[in-house]
Amino acid sequence: MADATGILVIGERPENGGRRGITLELLGAARKLATETGDSIDVLLLGAAIPEPEANGLIEYGAARIHALEHPLLGEYNPDIFTTTVTEAVRRINPSIVLFGRTEMGQDVAPAMAFRLKTGVAMDCLDLTVDPASKRLVMVRPVYGGNARANYMVAQGRFPQVASVRPKTQDPAEPVAGHSGEVIRPQLDLDASVARTRQVSYQAWEAAEGVSLASAEIVVSGGRGIGSAEAYKEVIDGGAAILGGASGASKAACDAGFAPPGNQVGLTGQRVSPKLYIAVAMSGASQHLAGMGTAKNIVAINRDPDANIFKVSRFGVVGDYKQVMPAFLAKCRELLSQGE
């Protein structure tokens, strides 16, 4: 595949469990890369039925070709079927770069596809750049639980260069006036026997009140210093409700029973990249930073001026959260009620 060219974005669609928004984020990243490599951008969409406006609608975000693969078996997500379909499409399109989101699908398909094509892949990238000399893709990703960064390149001569990108780390593509492209709907032969695993049931978590952590734009999060489950409910859950965000917690706060385990943010919990992360009474252990260090704005409230969390925060208040938070939340409520 030495003559591989172009950037292929593996789009996602809610129909089969895909993550809303990731397609535009990947397109944003692809457009940035394309300015360096001069590549054109293709998008791959999978589904039982992909309406024309949906496929067409991506063109104005900078895609040259939308490959809309339709098959009844693609109506719901199955790792084997998606891996086979994507791998075959990539062989056919023969791109230089393939971008996945590091989503549920990305975690299955990107590695499996890369191994089938005997090429390299980097997971959970925060940033993608182009090496000026070789014009090859440089994939920047967190390692050691976020304590370090590593740059990866796919081995010389191997194609495509595959990256999966952490959601919410890339600015979504903006529409480009007058951009043109086409929607291709190739014929797809797919045999159900490809699927070696099958999903027999799905048990959704009890619907958490308000916004889910993964998708929240604002996260109010409490550490061990919160001191009790009651205080967590009042200040963190209460604060999240006022700000229209989700509640998070450090591992220590979950271990101590202050917060439900599902709220844990960090190395061994959920990884979030919200617009605003309010860290209340938490020290900022690196395991926690691994889960929220990519938030756009971090705000820390802590009694200890030496707390590590201040080192990564944009704004900080040194003081007891019990005194700071009520006033803060009251003011927020007042500001929010005034509107923009």
Add this chain to the structure above:
Amino acid sequence: MYPTHASFLGVPGALLFGLVVLASLGVFTWALWTRVLQPILRGKPDYRFDRLPERTVKFLVYVIGQRKVFDNAFSGALHALIFWGFIIWQPFTLNLILEGFSESFTLAALLGPVWLAYTLLVEVASVGILVGCAMAAYRRLVMRPANLESHADAYLILGLIAGLMVTYFAAEALRLSLLGHLPAWYAPVSSALAGFAPAADVAVLAFGALWLLHVGILLSFLVYLPFSKHLHLMAAPFNVFFQNLETRGGLAGIKDIEQQERFGVGSVADLTWKQMLDAATCTECGRCTDLCPAYATDKPLSPRDLILDMKAAIAGQPAHHQRSVLAGRAEFAPLSAELPLVNGIIHQETLWACVTCGACMEACPVFIEHVPSIIDMRRNLVLEQTLLPETAEAALVSMERRGHPWRGTQHDRVSWMEGLDVPEFTSGDDVAYLYWVGCSGALEDRNRKITQAVVKVLQASGVSFGVLGPLETCTGDPARRMGNEYLFQMMAKQNVELFKEKKVKKIITQCPHCFNTFKNEYPEYGGNWEITHHSQVIEELLASGKLKLARPLPEGTTITYHDSCYLGRHNGEYDAPRNVVNALPGGTVVEMPRNREKSFCCGAGGGHMWMEEKSAKRINWERTQQALDTGASVVATGCPFCVLMMEDGVRGKNAEDQLRVKDLAELVAEALE
């Protein structure tokens, strides 16, 4: 006069009487053997036969002198009256039995006037016993202390004792009136009662009946004794004699741990003979439970009932003590004889609730050693059954992998030194003291400030010291107290090795737990150094004038000192920290009602610094309230854990404006110019 001197259907009464006495002795001996002596003889070894003169002194003070019993004045007094009376009564009892056989072969007949003088003593003692019984009844019926359980057993025994005295006085009054020896100088009480004596023929019959009743009560008492809490009558003197003579803080290790088949105590068969004796000795007085901070905060632990359940299990008759006393605090399995001792008869949550503060052992008038038994059982839970709270496990794993229990810390062992000129400990030949910072002092945010204060104070007084920095690791104390003896021994051996290499001679610790472990537990692994706690060093520096405090405390400061269990109760150091507090310029010092020996734990001991406290009531909040109640503005302590627990308590009670928590070193550092 004596019914046993007659014949019944041709059989001599004395013979029948002799058979009854023998039968009673037989039942008594059999019960004592099967329930107490046999288990003790089968118990695992525990060498307690050294230092006999010292043990004899303990015996005299604590058995004969009843020293500990008097810790509670009222019950002490009543107990002493009954106990001393009981001792005095022994020859008299023997004499009463002998009278049943013949009036001429008795001690009274043999000793004549000496016996009469002795009788006077018995009269006085008997009055004392009756007063004691009345006080006991008053205590149980009217005063009703919270943790004194009044089973039928207690009233039965009190009734029997009082009955013995009443029958004695009545019989003696009749005897004196029949003999016409009135008034008898040697029996003033009986003589006074003799005025009520009936006519001679009735008196003879009444005397016989009363004597028979007295002896009957006596023999019943004998037979009943091994089955009741009054077994302590037999066991307590031995338990006092064989008490632990070391400082209470040290726990004995498992010897040759790698060769063992079983670890710790999991069943009755694993108990040492001394643990069996402990169980047999319990008087059910409840003083341990009264002072237990875990019990006071609704945890499923009552030290007394733990011992009583051990006792019942030893006798092969699992009983209900914890199940009834701790109802609702833990889910106990239905009782059955098949339950194993640990995590069966004794609930694992009971064992994990202990903060090893030693208040129970301090309170126990008969020197039962609750905490070592609890740790032995934890050893079984951890090393055999791996049943331990998740949080405890996390701390142990952290110690194993990172050499400290402070999971999640952002610091390493040198980062606290930033900006300070802290000398490295090179060798004991060049530097006088090794300042052992400890895991908390190096790695925990709040405690690092204490470490920095200690350094400031040592430097201000020109002490020659150094720190090990990255070479430091945990002493292993939390591992030992959380039952992972294997991990403790590995860490201890590693540290002993390091200290030998560094030629350590004298150590300053700021953590009483490190202090205790070095001092009392490392000698078993070849570590013998001079160990001082920073409060002791500071006390000495102040006394010698090397340390001068100039800056007075803020106007109106009132300080109360909170005793760390591992400095105070476990190592007897109550004064050094208080002397330091008293030396602070300005300010007044107040004591909490529970101080020194009776101090209330902060709740962090025994590994609880890293364990989750599940009950609504928290030990540290309780102690914080006690500090708040004194009206003090500062609570001073000498232990990093106490500082954290008390600060948490102050926060929990929203009392940050009223009470600050400070280590002694911080207060001293602030008072430096």
Add this chain to the structure above:
Amino acid sequence: MPLHLICCVKQVPDPETPAASFRVDPGAKRVLPAPGISPVISPFDEQAVEVALRIKDARPDTRVTILCVGGDTARDVVRHGLAMGADAGMLIKDPTLEAMDAYQTAYVLSLAVQRLAPYDAIFCGRQAADFDQGLVGIGLAELLGIPALINGQNAEFIADGTVRFERVFPDGIGVFEAATPVLTTYSQEVGQPRYPNLRNIMAASKKELTMLDAAGLGVDPAEFAATSDLTELYIPQVNTECELIQADSPAEAGALLALKLREAKVI
């Protein structure tokens, strides 16, 4: 038929190494060992071992093998698996097998697994705590030609030849079934791995491990090629300058903070 479960484990620098002790050698592109902190079994791998042992708990004739590629100290993580209750351990150790990429690692493991065959299932962590890629498990399955189920919290054998697997999704649990042999990977939702008891620790220290090197394993140099290169390893610069809100009281600081956030258009 007794089951045979293979657990792939990796030794990594302790993920809980405090930031203060975490150092990188950018030249050698490796992390320097922190003083006093021992390398550990990668936590997700430990959780994978836990799930395998839960299956063994239910079916005691199950055989659990710990498989590891690593250096001298990697023996410790194999022994840790044995102390937890696994039956046998295999350690692949060879200087030429250090600093492998994901493809090479999966390739070497696939050779080892073929040695250990027959097997019913392979257990891996969802990702190793050093490079956090999450590639080797799926890659190994691809090389062996078996299905992979990832990010699990539990697995059980419901009938001979069928594994039921619970995968954790952000909003729920999906239950999957697959015919054996199958590769599964696990996440923290498994819960705390068991704490080894002392008897097992002692027994584990006495067990013989199967040791193999590259030649013994039959590594084919043509096949053994990296598909990706680590070009740089560094500690990210945090260039946030924290603006501390100053006010007369904590409450005022709180209110001021809200105003600042509005000013910055964050709320």
